[in-house]
Amino acid sequence: MDPILTHLQRLEAESIHIMREAVAESERPVMLYSIGKDSGCMLHLARKAFYPSKPPFPLLHVDTTWKFKEMYEFRERMVRESGMDLLVYQNPECMQLGINPFEHGSSMHTDMWKTEGLKQALDHYGFDAAFGGARRDEEKSRAKERVFSIRSAQHRWDPKLQRPELWSLYNVRHNPGETMRVFPLSNWTELDVWQYIHLEQIPIVPLYLSAMRPVVERGGTLIMVDDERLPLEPGEVPEMRSIRFRTLGCYPLTGAVESAATTVPEIIQEMLLTTTSERQGRLIDADSSGSMEKKKQEGYF
Amino acid sequence: MDGTARKAAHDELLATDIEAYLHAHEHKSLLRFITCGSVDDGKSTLIGRLLYESKLVFEDHLAALEADSKKVGTQGGELDFALLVDGLAAEREQGITIDVAYRFFSTELRKFVVADTPGHEQYTRNMVTGASTADLAVILIDARKGVLTQTRRHSFLVSLLGIRRIVVAINKLDIVGYSQKVFDRIEADYRAFAAQIGLDDITCIPLSALRGDNIVELSPNTPWYTGPTLIHHLETVPLEDLAASKPFRMPVQIVNRPDLDFRGFSGRIVGGTVHPGMAVRVLPSGRTSTVARIVTFDGDLPEAVAGQSVTLTLADEIDISRGDVLAAAGDPPTVADQFEAHIIWMGEHEMLPGRPYLMKIGTRTVGLSVAQPKYRVDVNTLEHLAAKTLHLNEIGVCNINLDRPIAFDPYADNREMGGFIIIDRMTNSTVGAGLLHFALRRADNVHWQAIEVSKDAHSAMKGQRPAVVWFTGLSGAGKSAIANIVERKLHQQGRHTYLLDGDNVRHGLNKDLGFTDADRVENIRRVAEVAKLMVDAGLIVLVSFISPFRAERRLAREMMGEDEFIEVYVDTPLEVAEQRDVKGLYRKARSGQLKNFTGIDSPYEPPEHPEVHLDTTTWSAEQAADQIIEVLREYSRIP
DSSP states (O other): OOSSOOHHHHHHHHHHHHHHHHHHHOSSEEEEOOSSHHHHHHHHHHHHHHTTSOOSSOEEEEEOSOBOHHHHHHHHHHHHHHOOOEEEEEOHHHHHHTOOHHHHHHHHHHIIIIIIHHHHHHHHHTOSEEEOOOOTTSSGGGGGOOSEEEEOTTOOBOGGGOOOOBTTBOOOOOOTTOEEEEOTTTTOOHHHHHHHHHHHTOOOOGGGSOEEEEEEEETTEEEEOOSTTSOOOTTOOOEEEEEEOSSOSBGGGBEEEEOOOOSHHHHHHHHHHOOSOGGGGBGGGGSOTTHHHHHHHHTOO | OOHHHHHHHHHHHHHHOHHHHHHHHHTOEEEEEEEEOOGGGTHHHHHHHHHHHTTOOOHHHHHHHHHHHHHHOSSTTSOOGGGGTOOSHHHHHHTOOOSOEEEEEEOSSEEEEEEEOOOOGGGHHHHHHHHTTOSEEEEEEETTTOSOHHHHHHHHHHHHTTOOEEEEEEEOGGGGTTOHHHHHHHHHHHHHHHHHTTOOEEEEEEOBTTTTBTTSSOOTTOTTOOSOOHHHHHHHSOOOOGGGGSOOEEEOOEEEOSSTTOOEEEEEOOBSEEOTTOEEEEETTOOEEEEEEEEOTTOOOSOEETTOEEEEEESSOOOOOTTOEEEETTSOOEEEEEEEEEEEEOOSSOOOTTOOEEEEETTEEEEEEEOOOSEEEOTTTOOEEOOSSOOTTOEEEEEEEEEEEEEEOOTTTOHHHHEEEEEOTTTOOEEEEEEEEEEOSGGGGOOOOOOSSOHHHHHHHHTSOOEEEEEEOOTTSSHHHHHHHHHHHHHHTTOOEEEEEHHHHHHTTTTTOOSSHHHHHHHHHHHHHHHHHHHHTTOEEEEEOOOOOHHHHHHHHHHSOTTOEEEEEEEOOHHHHHHHOTTSHHHHHHTTSSOSOBTTTBOOOOOSSOSEEEETTTSOHHHHHHHHHHHHHHTTSOO
């Protein structure tokens, strides 16, 4: 074997090391599973990390009820294939109030379903370490995030609580009530994730690949009409276009791109030749340039 | 090929043959480097420029950059690349970066991870953190200012953290008219300084990060410069993997037991290579076995190298748990519990010598105490200064003590086997980092021999379970009298015993020790070690020592197994002991002929939770002895 590992081999080994450290030193770990490609990559790495054992933690999907239909189908398939337990948490308050992106706005929708839902789920099950698929290259404010990010008992990210991370030594100790967010993909880039999915043939939700799908165009963004809950504006008629998604979230909040890419290599090709960043498809970031940062302090992933 | 041509070739391949492009990307290597310098040196501008040149700045980012440049930029409305990398909003407004940010870019040959740390003096913590994972350092020098105090500080820190390859980016050369003379002078100054701290792999490059000179393409503004451009150097600097040529090391992270038939040891290899059939030694136990399989999700491997995360199975069933190190049997790491180390203090509160902290090294966490620093290093002048403690961002050399032995290699030989963090027991925060240099004990090369006849075998043959009965109390309290009766009675019952008496041991083993606090601590430590050996031999050991300090009695207790330590507090009031004064010692102490006498001018700390509390004013020695034998029975030491 070549004594020098490729960058992907090094990243893979580092992620596995991180997951094993978290499991060895925490009491109740869980993996946040959002069904997206980063989650898929992370799940694949977890299966490698603990093989021949099953990963010794459940998957947790903090659901909003507004994901694409194909995402729910894919979620069930991955649970079957991995043999892992899946916990689905839906914020009961949101259920009761019927929080949705149309009447309550994208910001409140995301905050209530996702941010609050996640906090409630962690408290409900008593998890003290949660794996998330966030990467440092996603957004400027994430460049300084730790691999093991500590949160107060109120789930707040406090810069003073964050610890220096030297070598591959992670301090996983925490006081009662405090929790850790663990990011095994910290040092991966979007290209690395796609490349790894291609090399390892990791299954992905078909929505990442182009197909003819019904969409409406709103303010320059293509929104897919995934079910009858999307209120059509007067005169708006869904039309079939060849589209795909670069990120997957709640369908009314996720912009599609027109594309002919039907394979992973073609996605990578398009991605490298295109000129807008990945998060641009997420309407939640559009408010202001510091908005991700605020979300992080409030406990959003 | 110049930069433009390269980029065109890149885009061509990408557009026409994505499979070939992916194949090339798949085989890229990874270089991690740290950039050192302050905002004033143009460091953020340089990193922003590298991201920009490698086409990692997307249109939407660029639009935000243009807007930000107009609003808060320092380039008079022109693109301010620094704004691409300065992170959190609050810091952006302050105009300084704090903490370590990690940036990513790649070229056709390599992927890069850049640790971006601020250069201010108070942020030694951040620079050390960033340097700990870097293979190379880029040190920025402002061509107008030359080698400054901060240049020396940055160079010292990266050299301390074991980085050998240095790139000196002599920046802002445009402002000094691209002068070769300026460049040559700074290069000569830097090389002269670097030689003093043992850095010799140095590449100096004339740059203007703002204008893009010598970043990707050789600049027409510096025709006198014939060396590599910054990118070219970063993507071709040899990455011969030193870790793979070292002896095999793998700290065990997890014992993998999916079912009764499989028992594997999972970890990341931090040195050397391993293959099935190879002899390995487990540290600190010293047991040996051979590797049976290298198990991965993708099938068994014929060999694995440093950097890989794997699961090993061994040919023999031996006791291995998280924190142990698997190592090449013929070239194992040293096992020790006392070291000299560099310590970098990172806590808001100062380091407290003697305070119990935790150390995490590899996958093991042990108790740690630090002695008063031998000296502190002034990171600006490299002078050694006297110090009683270390404050935030201070670096010193200290002796450290662990509560258990660990396997280690000197930091200079293997970063992962010699680097550690210090954790505060109360807050659980990381308050320091350290580099192990060497073990202090002369026995540091004596490996623990795995003993075949175990403690259980020894004690089974004697028909008893081993124990230490530790008598503590004032001089003249009656410890030895009671201990003698206990031993006689046990002996009559056919038990195997030994009595260690304070006075007797001070005639031999400990005759070099006096009665200062330090000597008393050492006295007890030695006796505890001897008692432990006797416990290993299966004996019931009676220890009769004043042993005035709780901390040392606790130390003795922690050395023994569960139910093996029975503390007997022989409680005799001082007046009563003084009145008895069997050896005439109180009289001498009172008259000043005897110094440091316990109870008179040296303190006695009574036990808080002794297993046996004997009030000698109401119990006879005979009754006391029977009471102790009863307790030995309760603890299942004797039938």
